[in-house]
Structures are given as structure tokens and as C-alpha cells.
Amino acid sequence: MPTDPTDQEIETLLRMGLRNRWHPLCPSHFVTDRPVSLYRLGLKLVLWRDASGTVCVQDDHCPHRGAPLSLGRHLGDRLACAYHGVEVSTTGKVLSVPGSPGCRLEGQMAVRTYPARELKGAIFAYVGDSLHPEPCAFEPPEQLASDEYEAFLCYAEWRTAYRYLIDNNLDPMHGSFLHRQSHSMAVGDVRANFQVRDTASGFRFEKVTQRDVNFDWSEWCDTGALYARLEIPYPRSGGPGGNFGIIFMSTPISDTLCANFFWRNRRVQGWERDTWRFLYRNRLEARHWQVLEQDRAMLEAVEPDANQNECFYDHDVGVARVRRWMRERAIEQLRALNAAGARKPWERRAAAGVST
Numbered sequence: 001m002p003t004d005p006t007d008q009e010i011e012t013l014l015r016m017g018l019r020n021r022w023h024p025l026c027p028s029h030f031v032t033d034r035p036v037s038l039y040r041l042g043l044k045l046v047l048w049r050d051a052s053g054t055v056c057v058q059d060d061h062c063p064h065r066g067a068p069l070s071l072g073r074h075l076g077d078r079l080a081c082a083y084h085g086v087e088v089s090t091t092g093k094v095l096s097v098p099g100s101p102g103c104r105l106e107g108q109m110a111v112r113t114y115p116a117r118e119l120k121g122a123i124f125a126y127v128g129d130s131l132h133p134e135p136c137a138f139e140p141p142e143q144l145a146s147d148e149y150e151a152f153l154c155y156a157e158w159r160t161a162y163r164y165l166i167d168n169n170l171d172p173m174h175g176s177f178l179h180r181q182s183h184s185m186a187v188g189d190v191r192a193n194f195q196v197r198d199t200a201s202g203f204r205f206e207k208v209t210q211r212d213v214n215f216d217w218s219e220w221c222d223t224g225a226l227y228a229r230l231e232i233p234y235p236r237s238g239g240p241g242g243n244f245g246i247i248f249m250s251t252p253i254s255d256t257l258c259a260n261f262f263w264r265n266r267r268v269q270g271w272e273r274d275t276w277r278f279l280y281r282n283r284l285e286a287r288h289w290q291v292l293e294q295d296r297a298m299l300e301a302v303e304p305d306a307n308q309n310e311c312f313y314d315h316d317v318g319v320a321r322v323r324r325w326m327r328e329r330a331i332e333q334l335r336a337l338n339a340a341g342a343r344k345p346w347e348r349r350a351a352a353g354v355s356t
């Protein structure tokens with residue numbers, strides 16, 4: 001049996017988002033005491049918190065007849081479907097079928113439930129394919145995990161494909177053009193030679209002709225979640241601390257809408273941390289949103305199929321490389337599914353009663 005996926009299958013998986021990774025879904029504050037329904041990664045999900053405040057991420061689909069669980073009643077440790085009252089636990093188990101006690105559905109692990117965690121103001125879920133239901137390890141970047149950094153999350157949903165956002169973050173040179181009037185990217189050469197360097201978790205695309213002047217490098221990382229990391233030096237008016245860093249992740253909502261997470265971070269401690277917080281909230285945050293607005297306006301104006309008709313030059317090697325990297329991961333995942341005769345992420349199981 002052939003195991004190589006077709007181009008169409010590869011494209012479908014990439015549009016939905018790679019599997020077997022942790023993905024950020026939304027800011028933590030989206031989910032309070034009421035269930036919330038979100039489309040992400042080709043899935044319709046319900047996010048809710050149990051009585052202890054722990055986040056639960058599940059398919060927003062009642063195993064009885066498919067009503068959205070997000071419309072259900074929150075009973076502390078379970079959701080009760082609003083349509084006929086079926087009760088589902090935080091693990092996806094059907095605890096009660098009030099209309100037919102003792103029926104076959106009771107006790108079944110019938111609602112797919114995704115391992116979830118919160119980190120630096122965002123809710124993450126592990127989305128595996130049918131061969132990898134157990135979560136992989138996720139080692140967050142030190143900028144989010146270490147106390148040595150202070151990080152602020154900026155969240156924005158943009159009307160474009162998430163892959164254009166990834167391209168944009170692996171394209172440092174746009175800083176010198178699109179953002180040339182910004183407070184931190186006005187200086188430096190608009191020409192540069194680049195190199196690609198492999199790293200332990202991905203690769204770095206960097207200028208060889210300029211360092212610590214502008215947006216001079218970007219790194220693609222896979223540590224159980226996929227993200228881009230970059231730094232931009234700050235002028236003195238930017239306050240104390242090292243370079244201004246960004247950890248960027250993007251999660252598809254649909255083919256033309258994506259959820260973007262930008263953690264702006266800086267290595268600061270003690271009084272410098274207080275100064276950075278103050279400066280950020282009072283002065284820098286508004287400027288950063290202006291810069292992001294330039295990206296948003298550009299990327300939302302790019303046609304969905306613009307990437308079918310491009311002429312790359314040497315500044316685009318980072319874009320070419322990250323696209324190839326994504327495609328290779330998609331092929332690996334699909335090959336494994338084909339070899340095992342397992343269903344693809346877009347193929348759903350018709351009947352309830354199975355948890356994955």
C-alpha cells in the first residue's frame with residue numbers, strides 16, 4: 001500500500017495545522033465560568049473551567065445527537081447538554097443519560113478531550129492524530145518559562161491564513177521596509193546577506209552583515225509547540241533590560257482567519273522589571289500595536305493564493321525554509337497514518353463511543 005500522501009492531503013493538513021503538537025487556542029481570560037465555543041485547527045471545541053478553575057478542552061459535540069456542549073449547563077465537574085440533558089465529565093466520560101438511565105451510552109468515553117495547560121496568559125491544548133493521542137513533551141521557551149523574563153501577551157485575530165503570519169516572522173527584512181518609520185526599526189541597512197543555521201530545535205535565519213541593529217534574525221523552533229523567536233534592539237528611550245524579544249505562535253481558526261499570539265518579552269529583574277512594566281504599559285504597548293497594525297494591514301491585503309505566484313530572492317530563504325520544514329512534518333505525519341491504515345485528522349468517526 002502506498003504511503004506517500006498526495007499534494008492535496010498535505011495541503012489539507014497544513015491548512016488545518018500540524019498534529020502532535022501543543023497549540024495555543026486563546027487567551028486565558030476568554031474562558032471564565034461559562035463554556036466557550038471556538039473553532040481552531042479544523043476542530044470545533046468547547047473550553048470551560050471546572051469548579052476548581054482547571055481548563056477543560058473538548059469537542060463541542062454532544063455524543064447523543066451532536067448538539068454543542070457549549071450551550072449546556074455547567075454543573076461544576078461536568079457539562080449537561082441543553083438538548084436532552086446528557087452529562088459529560090472533564091475526561092469526556094458520559095456520567096448520566098437522564099432520559100434513559102442505564103443505556104449503552106452511560107459510562108462511555110464518548111467526547112474527545114484534549115490535554116490542556118495554561119502558560120503566560122494563554123490556554124494551550126495538545127492536538128494529536130489518531131496514532132499519537134498521548135501528549136508530547138512541551139518545553140516552553142525560556143522567555144515564557146523563566147522568571148528572568150517579563151513577558152506580555154498580545155493576542156490578535158487576523159483575516160488571513162496563519163501560514164502568512166509564519167512567513168512574516170521568518171522574514172526579518174520586512175522590518176526595514178514595512179516598519180521603517182517605527183521607533184525601533186528605523187536604522188540599519190536595507191540590504192543584507194543572510195545565512196541559515198541549524199539549531200537544536202529548528203533553524204535560525206540571520207543577517208551575516210548586521211547584528212543587534214534592527215530585526216536582524218529570526219529563529220524557528222519546535223519544542224513540542226511551534227514558534228518563532230526574534231529580537232529587536234531598543235533605543236535608550238526603551239528603558240532598561242536587554243533586547244526586546246518576541247515569541248510568536250499562530251493557530252488557524254479557518255483558511256482565512258488565524259489566532260496570533262505575540263509575547264513581548266525582555267530579560268529584566270528587580271527595579272528594571274518595574275520600569276519595563278511601567279514603560280510598556282504607558283508608552284511602548286501603543287507603539288507596538290501600531291507596528292503590528294502595519295503587519296496586519298499588509299497580510300490581510302495579500303490574496304489567499306498569492307503564494308502560488310512569487311519570485312523569491314535571497315532575503316526569502318527563511319520563508320522558503322520554514323515552508324519546507326512544515327511540509328516535511330506534514331508528510332511525515334501523513335505517511336505514518338497511511339502506513340498504519342489510520343484515519344486522517346479530517347476524517348471523523350461517525351459513531352459515538354470512542355474517545356479519540
Ligand code: FES
Binds near residue numbers: 066084
Ligand atoms: S444532543 Fe445532547 S443530550 Fe441529546
Ligand SMILES: [Fe+2]
Binds near residue numbers: 168174178
Ligand atoms: Fe512586522
